[in-house]
Amino acid sequence: MTEPVRSVADRDGGTSGRRLSATIRRVGSESPGATTLALSLDDPAARRIHRFRAGQVHRIEIARDRWITAPICSDPSEPLLLEHTIDSGIRSGGPAPEWAVGATVGVRGPLGNGWPIGDAAASHIVLASDGMGLAALRSLIHELIRRRGEFHDIALIHGARATESLLYAAEYPFWDDSMIDLTLSVDRRDSPWFDAETEMRDALGRAARGGEDRFLFAAGSSDFLARVAKLIPECGLREERFHVWMTDERHGGTSNPDGSCVSPIGVDVLDSPGFRLRLAELQNDRATSIASSTPSTPST
Known part of the structure; x- marks a missing residue:
């Protein structure tokens, strides 16, 4: 299990655990729903002390005792302006915020684990997301571009409805232009996720031919991640090289007044045993529904 990342603010006894006041400097529409x-x-x-790592989150108070959890999607090297892409359909326990x-x-945070890219130098990187999942990868994309010379090929597959x-x-x-191989996939009516799944298999296969670590x-919905996870044995990817972020709760959940997350997955999902068990259950459910004669067995 990856140890939770402590921000500079945490180590200095700073901002992570207390409510901070923040001003909205810009509001932009990314899509009809974001x-x-x-x-x-x-x-x-x-x-001065507030820092975050790619993949960490903030909790944002949208009304008295109503909090949402959102990934920080801006560049970690520029912490003065903190960007968050939020699902317009969030279930925030009250009227939609304006x-x-x-x-x-x-604001509370930063919280959660960052994407663990410390061991990824000189490796091929494959990023995969659906829908709002790209918001959880955007800060990582900023960091990969800034450190582009440290990695081999970088492929990004993003799908949407x-x-x-x-x-x-x-x-x-x-x-x-930053040498990221970008593939976009839009759902087909007859086979949702088919194109994205095919592209991920191809991207992992191309990386495998190079011989370097992958x-x-x-990042995405539980259904999307279950489909991605099914490719891991097929593509020969080592399990410890597969890192995930489930958006189902992060973008649609709320937090208690004390700041604790209502989500059954929690904020620290990256590489946690509980999340891996949940993902194994998803894989097993998916395989059982497709071929009941050969159900998957959750790994321990």
Whole structure:
């Protein structure tokens, strides 16, 4: 199990556990169902020590005692402006929030594990996401681009229900210029996820031919991750090189007034035994529904 990452703020006795005030500096629409908020902390002392790693989250207070959990999707090297892409259909326990530039919100964090890329140097990287999952990968993409010379090929496969739901479309040319092999997949009516699944298999296969270690970072719904996980034995990927982020609860859940997460998965899902067990259950359920005569056996 990967140890939880402690931010600079945590180590300095700083911001992670307490409510901070932040001002909304920018509101942008990424797709018909996704909004990006850019926040800055109001306390100058908190701004000085507030740091995060790719893959960590903030809890954002949208009304009194109503919190949502969202990935920090901006560049970790530029911590003064903190971006979060939020599902417009969040189940926040009340009316949908109306985001406005200049409004003040509460923030807790950073929390959770970061994407563990410390061992990925000189390796092939495959990123896979569906829908809102790309928001959880965006900070990692920033970091990979900034450190591009440390890695071999980087492939990104992103799928969505419809073309207009593809996140961060304006950034695709820059990612391409940064030597990221980008593949986009939109659902087919007759076979959802088929194209994305095929592309992931091909990307992992191309990386395998190079002989170097491969790392797969996947973010998306439980159904999407179950499909991705089924490719792991087929492609010969070592289990410890597969890291996941489930969006079902992160983008649609709420938090208790004390800041603890309602999600049954929790904030620290990356590589946790509980999440791996849940993923094994998903794989088993999926395999059983497709071929009941040969159900999968959850790994221990």
